[in-house]
Amino acid sequence: MFSNAEIGIDLGTANILVYTKSKGIVLNEPSVVAIDMDSKNVVAVGSEAKEMVGKTPQNIVPIRPLKDGVIADYDVTAQMLKEILKKVSKVAGLSMRKPTVVVCTPSGSTSVERRAIHNAVKSYGAKEVHLIEEPVAAAIGSDLPVDEPVANVIVDIGGGTSEVGIISFGGVVSCRSVRTGGDKMDDEIIQYIRKHYNILIGERTAENVKMEIGFALIDHDELSMDIRGRDMVTGLPRTITITSTEVQDAIRESLEAILETIRTTLENCPPELSGDIVDHGVTLTGGGALLKGMQKWLANEISVPVHIAPNPLESVAIGTGRALKMINKLQKAAK
Ligand code: ADP
């Protein structure tokens, strides 16, 4: 029998992932589009567009339409989604006729924004579109027993936002979101180097520094790295050596903001569920979970066990795909 394609989309602030039931993750690209400002056309999406950041002629502008976890530009987001769906149908060789699509939207998005995403996917020809809350998708994709009446705590540290959610019995008991994440850390690194060295570095260099020698607030054996930027006094390119201790100092503020959000969520947890948290702990996911020392630092700060999801960059997409099965099951049961 012909079965329609089923697609799960993680619309992240930094990365978009697409999951299909038959093939798993079929697309994983940065949430960036490059726009030609003269014609207003989309020139590139995903990795191709990210490559252009900071390097394009003036009329080509790379945009991250979901940067802060809200949809800054509906038209651009809709175009990006369509291009992504086009790529998926090429890459996966799927029958894209009337697929059923589940989209995980940034938490904190408004009902107007959610409707806009719904409509953009629908206008591409989806048969059905379901939206799912991000903490639920993240928890499902991190293999947490979300159906059981126990507190599952998920901490998702993304690019533009970080979310802390407590899920029990398939629903969100409480959830908090901060507009802090990997992007903010990159920015803090840029500011630090500007202030201490009078050197301007680009976003991509800052992100590399964070991934290579960034540490959460733990003691560690110091690492160092050479980076290039523009000397703000002479205007000429210059190379400097920066240490992991300096980077740690630079990103302290965003790390503390994330910690504060976790603390507040745990403190406001219903008392019956607090006991579960002491036993089961907290699960970290999202790209920020990969920062060196994150697990150790948080476990020490919040005094409950901290686990890292099996695949932090993919758990929301996987969870979105698995949610599809649950939605099917529910619909069958309703018939
Ligand atoms: P979103 O869901 O918002 O799209 P992701 O979960 O994809 O975000 O995470 C993207 C963020 O994770 C980026 O800021 C990226 O720099 C950061 N990141 C990815 N890998 C690492 C790493 N190894 N160490 C530190 N940060 C990382």
Ligand code: MG
């Ligand atoms: Mg995410």
